[in-house]
Amino acid sequence: xxxxFPCFRYYHTSASSPLFYGVGKSQYxxxxxxxxxxxxxxxxxxxxxxxxxxQNQRAFLEKLKGQQDFDPVQxxxxxxxxxxxxxxxxxxFLKKTSRxxxxxxxxxxxxxxxxxxxxxxxxxxxxxxxxxxxLLEEAEICLREMKCYELQPSTGIYNSVIHGFARKGSFxxxxxxxxxxxxxxxKPDSExxxxxxxxxxxxxxxxxIDQCVRAMESKGYLCDxxxxxxxxxxxxxxxxxxxxxxxxxxxxxxxxxxxxxxxVAMLEAYAKFGILDKMEKMYRRILNSKSSLxxxxxxxxxxxxxxxxxxxxxxxxxxxxxAKTGCTDLVWCLRILSRACVLSKxxxxxIIQEMESHEVPWNATTANIIxxxxxxxxDFRDLKVLLSELPxxxxxxxxxxxxVLFDACVLGFDGASVKxxxxxxxxxDDDVDMNTDSLVLSAFGKGQFLRSCEQMYRSLNVKSxxxxxxxxxxxxxxxxxxxxxxxxx
Numbered sequence: 001x002x003x004x005f006p007c008f009r010y011y012h013t014s015a016s017s018p019l020f021y022g023v024g025k026s027q028y029x030x031x032x033x034x035x036x037x038x039x040x041x042x043x044x045x046x047x048x049x050x051x052x053x054x055q056n057q058r059a060f061l062e063k064l065k066g067q068q069d070f071d072p073v074q075x076x077x078x079x080x081x082x083x084x085x086x087x088x089x090x091x092x093f094l095k096k097t098s099r100x101x102x103x104x105x106x107x108x109x110x111x112x113x114x115x116x117x118x119x120x121x122x123x124x125x126x127x128x129x130x131x132x133x134x135l136l137e138e139a140e141i142c143l144r145e146m147k148c149y150e151l152q153p154s155t156g157i158y159n160s161v162i163h164g165f166a167r168k169g170s171f172x173x174x175x176x177x178x179x180x181x182x183x184x185x186x187k188p189d190s191e192x193x194x195x196x197x198x199x200x201x202x203x204x205x206x207x208x209i210d211q212c213v214r215a216m217e218s219k220g221y222l223c224d225x226x227x228x229x230x231x232x233x234x235x236x237x238x239x240x241x242x243x244x245x246x247x248x249x250x251x252x253x254x255x256x257x258x259x260x261x262x263x264v265a266m267l268e269a270y271a272k273f274g275i276l277d278k279m280e281k282m283y284r285r286i287l288n289s290k291s292s293l294x295x296x297x298x299x300x301x302x303x304x305x306x307x308x309x310x311x312x313x314x315x316x317x318x319x320x321x322x323a324k325t326g327c328t329d330l331v332w333c334l335r336i337l338s339r340a341c342v343l344s345k346x347x348x349x350x351i352i353q354e355m356e357s358h359e360v361p362w363n364a365t366t367a368n369i370i371x372x373x374x375x376x377x378x379d380f381r382d383l384k385v386l387l388s389e390l391p392x393x394x395x396x397x398x399x400x401x402x403x404v405l406f407d408a409c410v411l412g413f414d415g416a417s418v419k420x421x422x423x424x425x426x427x428x429d430d431d432v433d434m435n436t437d438s439l440v441l442s443a444f445g446k447g448q449f450l451r452s453c454e455q456m457y458r459s460l461n462v463k464s465x466x467x468x469x470x471x472x473x474x475x476x477x478x479x480x481x482x483x484x485x486x487x488x489x
Contacts, residue, residue: 077109091106091107100130103133103135104141124160131164143157162196189221197231201237206238225257228256232262236262264293292325293324298334306439307442311338314337329363329365329437330437333440340372341443352370364397368400369440375404375411376444397427399453402472402476428473430472449479456478459482
């Protein structure tokens with residue numbers, strides 16, 4: 001006999017099988033479909049409540065946006081009360097409008113409206129915000145309030161306050177709260193010491209870093225991988241290579257992994273001191289780790305190669321960067337520079353053709369690398385062609401281009417037509433600008449014109465430097481006058 005119930009599974013009854021799947025004979029159990037419908041009704045109820053909450057929240061946010069100069073305390077009194085979310089929305093809004101000094105007052109009123117709001121979680125949140133905004137005195141007041149309410153500040157709260165004072169260089173206050181933290185039974189953790197180490201590093205207090213590590217170890221806290229990496233980075237930035245390498249060896253012997261930022265810090269330290277072999281070894285390690293390097297780090301490596309006249313390595317740097325980032329201005333700068341520095345026209349042209357095949361437009365850096373190479377070779381014919389082509393290539397000359405022209409004229413180049421073109425374009429009335437990559441001047445050096453510019457600028461008093469705009473025409477006139485005066489004397 002078949003029995004049907006709405007929303008229930010249909011089964012045949014028998015002596016051996018229950019009426020409903022998985023349930024005894026005397027029990028009736030709703031099917032999955034029915035349970036789903038019942039759950040759906042509950043979901044609808046939750047959905048509408050959530051939707052209403054979101055609508056209220058949106059309305060509240062719109063209200064805040066419409067009242068830029070509102071008084072949060074007065075607004076809270078008028079509204080009667082706020083939800084937890086509304087309070088933190090107001091705090092975010094005050095932060096965005098640079099009114100952080102009003103945080104604590106509105107928080108005090110809000111928490112006084114309901115005793116359950118006086119809890120560790122809310123205090124931790126407001127103290128963290130106050131510390132981030134540099135309002136350390138306000139954070140201290142909140143910390144004292146917690147003690148009045150017999151609330152135990154957590155390790156996280158103490159860390160926030162300790163790090164806040166340490167970041168500002170107020171290490172006496174930081175140490176006071178570290179001692180207090182231990183006195184009330186809250187144990188410092190590795191994060192506590194990491195924040196102090198980082199702050200000491202920022203203030204170049206490297207002896208204090210050693211003391212901090214010793215204090216940490218004397219209390220039974222062993223450095224973890226985060227602390228070890230942090231120490232290597234801080235010693236690297238300080239240029240303390242012996243300490244850096246000692247800490248690095250400790251990591252290696254303990255088989256502790258090095259973070260990418262630690263490898264980069266070591267690479268920069270070796271580049272800073274021009275330690276070529278170790279720099280290259282670290283660079284290869286970073287490449288093999290598939291980490292990427294920022295362009296400012298690549299420039300530091302390139303500067304070391306230029307100082308050592310290892311121009312072919314610039315090509316390798318450019319290709320490595322290309323593999324990571326694709327075609328960028330720095331990629332082409334490095335690659336053309338590697339050819340131009342050895343004065344190889346053929347190889348320089350091959351890179352230019354490659355640029356054109358990729359439809360990469362020229363810029364001031366490209367033009368000036370080639371023009372400086374022509375100047376070095378005293379190839380005035382090609383230099384004249386290049387300078388005359390700049391307008392058609394939509395390249396605006398800059399201070400380096402002007403320097404190339406005037407240095408070439410000193411060597412016998414006829415630059416009258418180029419000067420005439422610049423005058424017609426109104427270029428000489430433009431403000432002086434430098435759009436050439438700094439690596440270009442590192443590679444070729446500053447010519448006579450640029451050195452004269454620097455000498456002339458240093459000779460002027462502050463008032464004369466700022467009295468009127470620095471146009472190319474004015475600068476050229478002053479340099480010519482300086483050179484005449486020097487010849488006359």
